[in-house]
Amino acid sequence: MPESKKIAFVIAPEGTERVELTDPWKAVEDAGHEPVLLSTTDGKAELFDHLDRAETQAIDGQVGSASVDEFDALVLPGGVANPDALRLDQGAVSFIADFVASGKPVAAICHAPWTLVEADVLKGRQLTSWPSLQTDIRNAGGEWVDERVVVDGNLVTSRKPDDLPAFIDALLEAVNHGVAANPDEN
Numbered sequence: 091m092p093e094s095k096k097i098a099f100v101i102a103p104e105g106t107e108r109v110e111l112t113d114p115w116k117a118v119e120d121a122g123h124e125p126v127l128l129s130t131t132d133g134k135a136e137l138f139d140h141l142d143r144a145e146t147q148a149i150d151g152q153v154g155s156a157s158v159d160e161f162d163a164l165v166l167p168g169g170v171a172n173p174d175a176l177r178l179d180q181g182a183v184s185f186i187a188d189f190v191a192s193g194k195p196v197a198a199i200c201h202a203p204w205t206l207v208e209a210d211v212l213k214g215r216q217l218t219s220w221p222s223l224q225t226d227i228r229n230a231g232g233e234w235v236d237e238r239v240v241v242d243g244n245l246v247t248s249r250k251p252d253d254l255p256a257f258i259d260a261l262l263e264a265v266n267h268g269v270a271a272n273p274d275e276n
Contacts, residue, residue, distance in 0.1 A: 095123045095162035095265055098189075100153050100182060100205075103129050104136035105171025108144040109251050110199050111137060114165050117258045123265060126161070128153040130179045138169055154181025163265045164189045168200025168220065177208035187211055190245065195264035197246040199257050203227060206245075216240055217247040 097118050099111060111127075118125045127150045129135055134146040164186070166173070176182045187209035190196050198206055203219040204226065206212055213231030217240050224234040239248045239256040246264055248257035 096160065097123050097125050097163045097165060097265065098128050098153075098156065098161040099125055099165045099167065100128045100176065100185065101135055101167055102172045102175035102179075103131050103133070103149070104138075105169045105175060106135060106137050106167050107169035107172070107200060107251065108137035108139050109254065110167035110169065110202075111147070113254050114167070114197070114199075114258055114261060117262060118165075118265070121262055121266065123162075125165075126150045128156050128185075130154065130176070130182055138171075152181070153185050154179070156185060158185065158188045158192050158194070161189075161194070163195040163197070163261070165261065166196070166198040166202035166205055168198075168202045170201050173202045173204040176205050183208050193244050195244050195246060195261070195268075197257065197261040197264070199248045199253070200250050203247060206230075207232075215245055216242045217245060218249050219247060220249060 115125045129149045133149055135149055136146055137144045186205050190211040200220045203223055207226050207230040216233040216235060218235050218237050227234045238253045239260045241260055246260045
């Protein structure tokens, strides 16, 4: 079994698509790694099934006081309201930008690439997302493609909850075996 790693999950206090947090979280735990939930506030995060409140999950720490050095990978779950709120928080945006720059794995699903747009880290990168983000991604210098999972260097992206199996496989591959700085090296 690979060495245990500490994985940051960053979400807003409400608006996260439940399954996009809970499924990768369980997979990270099942693989022997330690998931840590970071948000912009302390307390509990309200998770949603699309637009309906689903459950809460305890927040482990504030993203604004977290250091990239503490973690081996970053997961950005989606939900429409979640990344929209995160991109207004400078601490979250800085943490995400620094994580991408670190070369460590960053996995974003559905609407979560909005935070990557805000962090200004998409120039020359290929990725996917929920289709409504295409224009934002292109305007940020990224190349949007319609695929279940896209791996570009340290960036892993998927479109929607139906893509979770492929997203989780690519996330765990990146966490367990690392990702190349250049996708041509994979």
